Amino acid sequence: MGISKGVGLTRITLVLFFLVAAVLPLCGLLANLLNPAAWEVFSSPQFLPACLNSAGIALIAMVLSLSIALLVSWVFCRTNIRGKGVFAVLMTLPMLIPSLGLGMGLVFLLGSNGIITNLLGLDVSIYGFWGIVVGAVLYSFPSAFLLVYDVLKNEDASPYEAADVLGIPKLRQFTGITLPYLRKPLISAAFATFTLVVTDYGVPLMVGGKVITLPVLMYQEVIGLLNFDTGASIGFILLMPAVVAFLVDVLNQERGRLGFVRKERVIRDNPRRDCAGYVAVGIVSMAILLPICVFVLVSFVTKYPTDLTFTLGNIARSMNLNAGSYWLNSLVIALTVSAIGTVLAYLAGYITARVGGKSARVLHLACITTLAIPGIVLGLSYVFAFKGSFLYGTLGILVLVNIVHFFASPYLLAYNALGKVNLNLEAVGATIGASRWRILKDVLVPQTAGTILEMFSFFFVNCMVTISAVAFLATTLDMPLALLITDFDSQRLTECAAFVSLLVLLTNIVFKALFAVIKKLLMRRVGLSLSA
Structure with a gap:
């Protein structure tokens, strides 16, 4: 009974999360269409x-x-x-x-x-x-x-x-x-x-x-x-x-x-084709x-295109203009979104793929519906929904909007991976006294460890590069690094804007390389533990 209550509470919590974080902000955005001033743009040249x-x-x-x-x-x-x-x-x-x-x-x-x-x-x-x-x-x-x-x-x-x-x-x-x-x-x-x-x-x-x-x-x-x-x-x-x-x-x-069964393709030698x-x-x-x-x-020239002399001064100039602080903002946002988003998406995938029921189908629809909300629209809807609240103007609202914006794809990864594991595990576990959460922790999570890492990686990389969902919500204190590109470009700091782009790229490359190593080690460890 306790287990059922736990699953039911998780399901209700996730549905309420999407109601507050996705549905209500969109309703607020659409409600503004009732304002006559909103329709003036349609007659503009x-x-x-x-x-x-x-x-x-x-x-x-x-x-x-x-x-x-x-x-x-x-x-x-x-x-x-x-x-x-x-x-x-x-x-x-x-x-x-x-x-x-x-x-x-x-x-x-x-x-x-x-x-x-x-x-x-x-x-x-x-x-x-x-x-x-x-x-x-x-x-x-x-x-x-x-x-x-x-x-x-x-x-x-x-x-x-x-x-x-x-x-x-x-x-x-x-x-x-x-x-x-x-x-x-x-x-x-x-x-x-x-x-x-x-x-x-x-x-x-x-x-x-x-x-x-x-x-x-x-x-x-x-x-x-x-x-x-x-x-x-x-x-x-x-x-x-x-x-x-x-x-x-x-x-x-x-x-x-x-x-389920497929035959591998044998590719014949053909030099002209290759x-x-x-x-x-x-x-x-x-x-x-x-x-x-x-x-x-x-990023490493003195002044483009008039003086192409090599310099490291653009790095120092960018850091003096708070690029380092904004980079830390991006890291904090990306890591927080990745951690929270991965947990929420995995739990949602578990409930919809392995628990079932009418409410699970509603939750599945809510999870994939976020695919239909463009980031720039979601960001503006958050302005209408949360302006004046304790979240507005903080890193918290940037974390929340990114979780919702990128939720669907990691959720589908978890949903598909969990759906491929034997669906009778929970029934077998019940006969030997093993709870759902014990099976989730000891069997499902190890078997889908690679998927969990891919989910985390997806959230992180997209949070580092996104501009649309956060453009209307970021302030000068919590702005992500990617938005600094437009600021530097508008100030004619072309070289600094180029360095910011390079910094985002290098951050994601280092993260992907590090994650590839972690995934390889983890999958090897999981394989050994499952075989044992």
Whole structure:
């Protein structure tokens, strides 16, 4: 009876958490639409062009990101190129940098005084519609790549062997076997990419020039003009594509599941194919590395682009402007969010995957619904919900908004991992007097230790790079490091802004490397204890 009460109390606590931390703030945001002033933005001359720009950029970036992700995934899974592990890590590097940093890197490369612009004597620059598209592709490609690659590498080779026996051409195999198999992940990647791009303001703010998108318009209205009602109406518009993406993904969720048995693909030697694979992956890697390498370069020059003398002075100047304090803020926020968020997401996954019941289904829906809330909309809704409270203006509200913003993906990791473990464990445990919590502690947690580490890592990295969810909530005392990029850039401290981007990147790289070592040691220890 005590155990049941404990599970029930945990379930109720989690439901109340989402009610207070997600549902009520959104209701407060939508309530502001009743204010007549909120509707004035729809008649402004900037609104319609911003909508068209956002939709056009997101659609083009979505198509390009998916095409490149499919190409790179195919190269990794269907060729014999070497260094696939290294290339796969390179493909995900843009996820370790704020989108502001990516946009700034493009400016350093292809801006009016960009390295490539000056080197080749080009009369064009990156600013404008197509500049945002390029930055949006770089920003959204890693997410599309991970979704497609993770499914394609687990594909069963049997249908292809049968097709070879029947003499079906390779192109027909691709269109008739590969694409139908990838339908679900491609749909998920398409909507995820579209939502990422349409709700991001970092890249458009850096390279947009005179081209305004909806998130930039919202940022200018709220941060620049303090028009919160106008921001609420734009937030409502930005919420719509995210909700549509979420509903389509949920309705499509149960189809196209992988089988339990699959045959490994034998990749035959083909030098021409492998050479083409190296070229494709090399071009994509270069496109990813160049913007990153250039802000590394700018971090250590005296004055870009007039004086390229090497200096370490930018580090000292950034630290004198409180970059060190903001870096500590980011670490505290990221570690706190990772610890609390991982515990909450794991408990939610345990209840929904292994306890069941109607309330568990409600909790599952609440957990995945956070996928449909863009960070910039969630951040503004927190302004309306918590302004004047003890949380407002503290690190606590930044921790809370990040937990909600990034909760869905770690929750799904836990939900899927716990659902794969024998569902009869609790029933067997009850017959020998072992409680649910004893089975959770001694069996489930060790068996899903790798998943728990991935959940922690996901929270940490995303908290370090996020700008959207915290832009409207951070103060000069608790501001995360990533937001300092815009401050330095607006003050013409270009080199310091580049160093801040580099610091965020290095923090995430060191964390990922450290976590990889910890995961390897932990999994080895867990394996030994389970075998014993």
